[in-house]
Amino acid sequence: MKSLIKKIYNSSKILKLRNTFGIKKNPIYLGKLKKNFYISDSFLWRTDNGFVTKFAFSDILKYFYQKKCLNFIIKFYDQDSLFLKDLIIDPLESKELIIDNKKSEFKNYGYFQIFSKLRNGSIDENLSNRCYVGYSKNNQNFSFVHGNSYTKAMSLIENENDFQSNLVQTSLTSNQNYYIQNDFKNLDYFELFFINPVNEKISLKIKDKDKVDINPNSVYKIKLKNYDLVSFKSNCCFLRPIVFCYKNGYLDAHHA
Amino acid sequence: MNFFFFLKDKNYSFNLTIPKFTNEGTNLKSLNLYSLKISKSENLTYWHCEKIAQSEEKFFKIDNSQYTKNTFFFIASEKILNQLFNKEKTEIRLIKNFLDTTPPFRANTKIFKNDHGFSSYQSEYPISMIMKKGSIATPVNMLLNPEAEINKIFFVNIFFKPVEEKFKYYLIDFKLKKILYSEYIYTNNVNIINLDKKYIKENIFFVTKDYLGIPIYFSDLNGHLSLEHTHPPHEYIFGKKKFQIIKKFKEDFGEIINKENI
DSSP, X not given: OHHHHHHHHTSHHHHHHHHHHTSSOOSBOOTTOXXXXXXXXXXXXXXXXXXXXXXXXXXXXXXXHOOOEEEEEEEEEETTOOEEEEEEEOTTSOSEEEEOTTSTTOOSEEEEEEEEEESSSOOSSEEEOOOEEEEEETTOOOEEEEOOOOOEEEEOSTTOOOEEOOOBOBXXXXXXXXXXXXXXXXXXEEEEEEEOOSSSOEEEEETTSOOEEEOTTOEXXXXXXXXXXXXXXXXXXXXXXXXXXXXXXXXEEEEO | OEEEEOXXXXXXXXXXXXXXXXXXXXXXXXXXXXXXXXEEOSSOEEEEEEEEOOOOSSEEEEEGGGSOTTOEEEEEOHHHHHHHBOTTSOSBOOOOSSSOOSSOOOEEEEEEOTTSOXXXXXXXXXXXXXXXXXXXXXXXXXXXXXXXXXXXXXEEEOOSSOOOOEEEEEEEETTTTEEEEEEEEETTEEEEEEOOGGGOSTTEEEEESSOOXXXXXXXXEXXXXXXXXXXXXXXXXXXTTHHHHHHHHHHHHHHHHHHHHO
């Protein structure tokens, strides 16, 4: 009986109502994942305007479980969530990856997700490789940010291809406020990159700007200047942009 | 409740921006900003706390030229302040349900180089971390740049007792099960660790055995800067046995340290 109530309480529709009316809000729900899922953020890559992206990840199965990883699977998408390619990386290879525009598919910007497969066996948990992404402009130093959300999960069992998405929750109305806790005054300008983490269209209203819709799993970029405080409203319960700040030709990337 | 800090290093400038609002937009203008540092009288070492006057509307701004190294900051009401310490101010007490937001209430910690670049990250030091001892193990290579002229780790520790106790950090090769380097650092300090690029490799971990803290990774290439922290291991695992798994992971490093220290 207790587990049935819990199941109803955490069902998608009830979660949506809870998040809409602010009753025990749960912006990210991982309860529907059984064991052996590898959860990824949607990490931003960009090659526009002289940018190169560096991705750094680690072999968490080796470190935490002393188990052998079969491979890492990195799935690349463009800004409209059009699938670009899978990159399969052997665990003995480098855990750093450079994304630049030398390869024709990486034009402009988009996102990628990382999953991993276990060589035989299983574990009793779910894992999330939080990872780090660096952004270099005009071949200068990489400005790093860490992974910040949980977007999609894939089974880490060798021959299973189960996926779970919509881990981030939405509400029925655009009543989810977020105020970035930083002062953007005195910058030349700054850019915000929002990656829609769910398989449905979401709305976004940034301060005095017009409301926009972001298509499922797509990237929305906006350039701003002359703001001190930036806030936005959405129906997405966990929407955190990556922030690129510019001043005198220097760059600072951080998550919001 | 969270504490905040600025970094300090002679070649760079730093500042700290603490918002007067939560990330959901709740106005916090009625709260005060306080500095916190260790003070000593003849018989007693205690926490010295001072209210800082601020005129800005939306943010509290702190610049490193105004304060000595190892000064920490927090925002609170008078009521919270009165609950925060024991009578002698020799201990910080755990405050629950104050500015506990999702994601956490954060400030912006920024580093500048004169006539060059800047970098920042959204920072906080949770009060729950202040109350505990513990160990950390985090990879060195992920956020540093072997091509940069300067790589550093700022290791921030805040402990509830006002003591500057010496303890060691280790650079350990997880694959070779070997300590590559170790040095003393201090509690209640923003410790600056200059890192040789030979240590920026896969399988090399920054490890402490006695105290928790936040390692913040910094690199400088031609005045273009990067500043970011790594995630603690418990953010990688979801399941009932997660703390057992992390304990075992950290014990592996503990064994390497114990073996080499014999």
